[in-house]
Amino acid sequence: MRRKRLFTSMVSLVLLMGILAGCTGNGNNGNASKPGEQTPSAGTGDPIKLKMWGGVPPESGPQGVIDAWNKEHPEIQVEYVRFVNDDEGNLKLDTAMMTGQNVDLFVNYTISQAGKRMESGLAADLSTFTDYNIDEKMGADAKSWQIDGKYYGIPTTKSPFFVALNKDALDAAGLKVPTDWTWDELREYAKKLKSGDGYGFIQHTEPFVDPIDSVLSQEGYTKADGNSNLNHPLVKKWLETLNTMMKEDQTTPPLGEQLTSKMPVEQEFLSGKVPMLNIGAWLLRSSNNFTDFPRDFKIAFAPVPRLVDSADDYVTRGGLGDYISINAKSKNQAAAWEFLKWYADGGMAPMAAGGRLPASKDADQKTALDSLLGDKSSTYDLDSLMYVMFENKTPTYVRSLAQEVMDVRAQEYEKYFLGSQSADDTIAAMVTRHNEYLKQNK
Numbered sequence: 120m121r122r123k124r125l126f127t128s129m130v131s132l133v134l135l136m137g138i139l140a141g142c143t144g145n146g147n148n149g150n151a152s153k154p155g156e157q158t159p160s161a162g163t164g165d166p167i168k169l170k171m172w173g174g175v176p177p178e179s180g181p182q183g184v185i186d187a188w189n190k191e192h193p194e195i196q197v198e199y200v201r202f203v204n205d206d207e208g209n210l211k212l213d214t215a216m217m218t219g220q221n222v223d224l225f226v227n228y229t230i231s232q233a234g235k236r237m238e239s240g241l242a243a244d245l246s247t248f249t250d251y252n253i254d255e256k257m258g259a260d261a262k263s264w265q266i267d268g269k270y271y272g273i274p275t276t277k278s279p280f281f282v283a284l285n286k287d288a289l290d291a292a293g294l295k296v297p298t299d300w301t302w303d304e305l306r307e308y309a310k311k312l313k314s315g316d317g318y319g320f321i322q323h324t325e326p327f328v329d330p331i332d333s334v335l336s337q338e339g340y341t342k343a344d345g346n347s348n349l350n351h352p353l354v355k356k357w358l359e360t361l362n363t364m365m366k367e368d369q370t371t372p373p374l375g376e377q378l379t380s381k382m383p384v385e386q387e388f389l390s391g392k393v394p395m396l397n398i399g400a401w402l403l404r405s406s407n408n409f410t411d412f413p414r415d416f417k418i419a420f421a422p423v424p425r426l427v428d429s430a431d432d433y434v435t436r437g438g439l440g441d442y443i444s445i446n447a448k449s450k451n452q453a454a455a456w457e458f459l460k461w462y463a464d465g466g467m468a469p470m471a472a473g474g475r476l477p478a479s480k481d482a483d484q485k486t487a488l489d490s491l492l493g494d495k496s497s498t499y500d501l502d503s504l505m506y507v508m509f510e511n512k513t514p515t516y517v518r519s520l521a522q523e524v525m526d527v528r529a530q531e532y533e534k535y536f537l538g539s540q541s542a543d544d545t546i547a548a549m550v551t552r553h554n555e556y557l558k559q560n561k
Contacts, residue, residue: 242271256478280437282422326399336516404472422511423436435513534548
């Protein structure tokens with residue numbers, strides 16, 4: 120807790136420094152060139168040099184993108200800088216921008232990150248560029264990335280979440296690949312697929328709360344009276360379902376074991392030890408890597424289960440992702456914009472090798488799909504892959520809950536899963552702390 124407060128204080132200090140620096144300069148755009156203006160490098164014979172910061176390892180697609188652009192555009196050369204997409208890595212990126220290090224483009228992985236950077240004057244308002252219609256290119260899901268009705272980046276990827284399944288294990292158990300199911304049904308699958316002391320289902324801790332966010336993102340995190348809605352009946356159902364799988368069914372790892380062992384969940388699935396994995400499209404980055412993750416089974420794909428009774432009321436996490444912004448303080452905004460348009464409309468195709476499919480209607484999806492599967496297409500159940508990637512029409516949400524509330528919520532539900540707090544006490548504590556946050560941030 121103390122470490123989290125320290126981290127928050129560091130971020131606040133860095134952001135404050137940036138805001139104060141902006142006040143002593145020329146506003147949010149500082150020394151940045153206006154859209155369409157030539158940058159200082161133009162006309163000198165030297166190429167314009169851009170730096171793009173992202174969280175994906177260079178070898179998993181970004182370097183292929185950069186190499187292709189640089190070969191075709193000698194006048195604008197791009198360098199990729201990798202930061203790890205965690206608290207420390209995002210602080211590193213923010214600090215680099217605040218202190219004037221070279222950052223021309225950067226990837227936001229959550230709307231909350233993008234919003235804080237916009238508020239700090241770090242993300243350029245893309246409405247100043249008029250030659251690219253983001254809504255038309257990316258479709259209706261793009262609007263979930265608007266901030267105060269504007270775009271401060273382009274959401275570039277389809278970001279499906281799914282349950283990856285060991286198809287061989289399903290066949291042996293006589294189970295079908297689901298196209299629509301509930302968490303209760305997944306629980307039954309996990310019991311039937313469990314072998315010996317092993318588990319039937321596994322997931323990272325990050326998507327633990329997706330089931331309740333799929334509900335509250337639609338019904339509201341607060342009620343009509345302005346108080347917390349974290350005591351919604353389905354919050355308790357989620358807590359008790361997952362806890363029962365951990366302790367009674369023993370079909371998924373107890374949270375304590377997962378945290379202390381730093382369990383490599385992808386490896387547990389790809390090694391064949393656990394037959395079901397809740398994850399996103401980045402799994403393909405590892406599942407195509409037979410050198411580090413050899414496997415002898417076919418992978419199938421199912422949508423993430425729902426808590427709600429009716430499929431008509433269900434929304435799932437996903438939609439669009441990899442929201443790429445231009446640094447509002449960059450001196451090369453016009454050149455960065457040219458690169459960003461090219462990237463979004465298909466230049467990013469090599470990223471598909473890491474599970475990132477282009478969202479633009481003008482991107483060549485066949486090229487991206489070929490990159491996604493490589494020479495491993497025979498190791499996947501292609502019908503179910505196509506369904507979760509392209510054909511599933513379930514509406515999606517992008518998690519937009521404030522990070523402070525996410526932290527409070529996680530601290531309380533961890534106590535429950537670790538056995539030190541009842542479900543009712545956990546819900547009461549979440550509501551109390553959420554209400555305190557709401558009062559402080561009116």
